[in-house]
Amino acid sequence: GQNIDQPTEMTATEGAIVQINCTYQTSGFNGLFWYQQHAGEAPTFLSYNVLDGLEEKGRFSSFLSRSKGYSYLLLKELQMKDSASYLCAVMKAGGYQKVTFGTGTKLQVIP
Amino acid sequence: EPEVTQTPSHQVTQMGQEVILRCVPISNHLYFYWYRQILGQKVEFLVSFYNNEISEKSEIFDDQFSVERPDGSNFTLKIRSTKLEDSAMYFCASTEGGAGTLSYEQYFGPGTRLTVT
DSSP: OEEEEOOSEEEEETTOOEEEEEEEEESSOOEEEEEEEOTTSOOEEEEEEOSSEEEEETTEEEEEETTTTEEEEEEOSOOGGGOEEEEEEEEOSSSOOOEEEOOOEEEEEEO | OOOOEEEOSEEEEOTTOOEEEEEEOOTTOOEEEEEEEOTTSOEEEEEEEETTEEEEEOTTOOTTEEEEOOSSSOEEEEESSOOGGGOEEEEEEEESSOTTSSOOOOEEOOOEEEEEO
């Protein structure tokens, strides 16, 4: 099976940097997603990491360590609109398309 | 920008009735998915679909659920005999490529809120 852990809630200040961690245990791993989900809306794709290392996309970066079962999402220059839930999700290995989501981290950005 | 669309946005049905939720994936995408999210809970995978057949399904996706791609554009989820616990937001998603690709952007539709009374 797959088990994904991420903090339930975080608070950060506008303009600051925040790191949201995700750890996972899985019987087979293909890649890891990060999504943003505003309340009442659909998840929005942020990143998909397959290889170890850091991938940067504008203000958002995502890091993966497959050997440690660990990922983080880094948000820089926080804006009020970044207040949302951030979902970590793992893609199962084996050519299949099953994605298992964590419970999400609710980020509140304060002035 | 291309997007996944879903209809209806909200569906209310009585317990035991059948519902069909509809999705139009992005036109050049080949892999399709259904997820559900019960209010206040995490997103749960239901099923993935490729090349006109199911490629993976979860334990939730039992005999009351079925999926179909009836034509070149629509992708549907049918729930045969709805139960109260089926009340949730149902999201359709699509990707251009499969899990083996390095670039794997998965686009979600806006969702259908299903309320079973």
